Amino acid sequence: MNIVLFEEGEIEAGYLPNNDDRVEHVKKVLRRDVGESFDAGQIHGKRGKATVLEYGSVSMSLRFDLEIEEPKLLPIDLVVGLSRPQTMRKILNEATSLGVRSIRFVVTERGEPSYAQSRLWTTGEWRRHALAGAAQAFTTRLPVVSWGMPLEEALGAFGCSDERLLALDNYEAMTRLGLAVGDCEAIALAVGSERGWTGPERQLLRERGWQLVDMGKRVLRTETAVVAAVGVARELMELPLG
Template identity: 45%
Template structure:
C-alpha cells in the first residue's frame, strides 16, 4: 500500500477500525502512533500523514499536504469490451500507468452479457481505479466511459487528435513506426478475438492507421500495456 486515497481532506484525518485499510495498516504494516504514511484526496492533493491517535474507533491522522500537481499521460485508451476478468486487469494496469481516459465499446465480437457483470453494475470498477492510483502513488484516476459500438466513439472523438489502432491480423506496420503528430494519442484496441471486417472498414474509412506489436498474439491486457509502453517513448 503506497498511498491511501480519500474523498476529501476531512476524511483523510480518520480511518475507521472496520475499514480494510486500517486493518492493513495495523496488522500488516504494523504502524503505531507517530508513524507516518502517505494519504491523498481523489483527484486532489497528496500528503504525509502522521498517526496521532489509535483507539477503538480507528486511526487518527495529522496531514502535511503537498502542493504537487499530478498529470496524466497524453494517451486515451479505447478497447472493445472484453470479459470482466480482462477488463479488471486493463482498468488496474492502465490506471497505474497513467492514461488519461479508458473507453470501452461494444464490439461485434464482444459478448453483450459482459456489460451486465457485477464489475459494471456495482462500484467495483471504481474501486479498481482507486487501487491502481494508490499503487502508482498518485491521486488521479482516468475517466471511464462506454459506447454502444466503435462508430459511436469515432463520431464524438476529437478530430485533431491522432488515432492509431492495433490489429495483429491485417496491420503491416509495427507500432514503433508510428510518428506522433498531435499532443495526445487515442489508442484503439479490438476485443478478445480482434476487430471484425466491418470495424476494420470503419477504421480505414476514418483514415485510422493499423499497427501491430509483432508476430505474437497477445492477451488484451498485455497488448494494452505493451502499446502504452511504446507510445510513452513518443511523449
C-alpha cells in the same frame, strides 16, 4: 499499495472506521504507531503525509498534510473492446498505473453484449481496481472511465484535434506501432476485444481516420496488448519527465 488514497470527505472528517481495509493496512502492513506518518493523497488531488493521531475503539484518527501537486495524466486515450470481467479488471489496474487519461470500454461485434452488464460495472467495483492501480503507481490521479457504448459512438469523440489515432490489428496493419507514434503530442489507442476486430469494424476505423498498426505477428491477450501498446507509446512520445 505505495500510497494510501482518500476521498475528499474522508480527509475533511479526519478518521476512518476500523472496518476499513486501509486501517488494517496502516496498522499491520505499514506498522505505523500513533504519531507516525505515511504517504497519503486525496483522489484527484494533492498528496503528502497523513499522521496517525489515535487508534480508537471504532475508528482511526488522522491529520493530513497534503501539499504536493500531482502531474497531469499522460495524453493517451484508450478505446478497448469489452471482454471478460477478469480481463477488464486487469486493464483497469494496469492502464491506471501506466497513467492513461481515459479508458472507453466499448461494445464490439465479437464481444459478448452481456459484458456491459457485469457486476464489475453495475456495482461500481471497477473504481476499486482503478484505485489499486493509482496506489501502485504512487499517484492520486485516475483516468476517466466509461463503458457500454458502441464502438462507432466512441470513435465519434476523436478526430477533431491533433491526436494521433492508432488501432492495433494483427491482420491488416500497414505499419508497426512504434513507427506510427513518432513525436505526436497526444495519442488514442484502440484495442479490440478478445477475438479482435471484424472486417466492418476495420473499415469503420479507417473511415474515421484511424491507422491500423501492429506490434509484431504474435497474438497477444487483450490485457497484454494494452499494457505493451501504452508502454511503447509513452516511451516514444515526447513527454516531459515527471
